[in-house]
Amino acid sequence: DQQVKQNSPSLSVQEGRISILNCDYTNSMFDYFLWYKKYPAEGPTFLISISSIKDKNEDGRFTVFLNKSAKHLSLHIVPSQPGDSAVYFCARKTQGGSEKLVFGKGMKLTVNP
């Protein structure tokens, strides 16, 4: 069972501070983890990904860290902006067969001005 878990349902931070969103997984076989952002009434939007051969991937204000020994990854947003307020999903792309995404339950991030 390729579980992806986001254990915290919500996070509130002040504008300009760092937001750290966490994700745990239970299976070591994967190609990529991806982070998606979702605003109300819109579909999920791809944010950033990381492959199994990397420990870190950075794109502007967004950095994803992968700790394979702990089966844990995190998304860092620095500095956080009010427009970052959304629901964030961690997802893994499965190996073999059809390339489907397995999503966590999501975390609602609120960035206060």
Add this chain to the structure above:
Amino acid sequence: ETGVTQSPTHLIKTRGQQVTLRCSSQSGHNTVSWYQQALGQGPQFIFQYYREEENGRGNFPPRFSGLQFPNYSSELNVNALELDDSALYLCASSGGQGYYGYTFGSGTRLTVV
């Protein structure tokens, strides 16, 4: 470059009825996946179509079926609707095997009463 469009945006059906949801893929994408997002949950994989053939299926009963057309647009059909089918249905297109970025539509909100 056009994105993924889904229709209708909202739909109310009665238990036992049948429903068809539609999706137009992003230009150049030949793979379409459908996801169901229940309230408070992450999207769950229903099935995927690649070049008009089903290319993988999640844990959904046979009353969930689909089609992909030569222009790569797609339909999701659900027969004998149940109350638990109430959810946001998301369509995602991608560029085929090996491409890890999925473009999602805004979804169809289905309510079964």
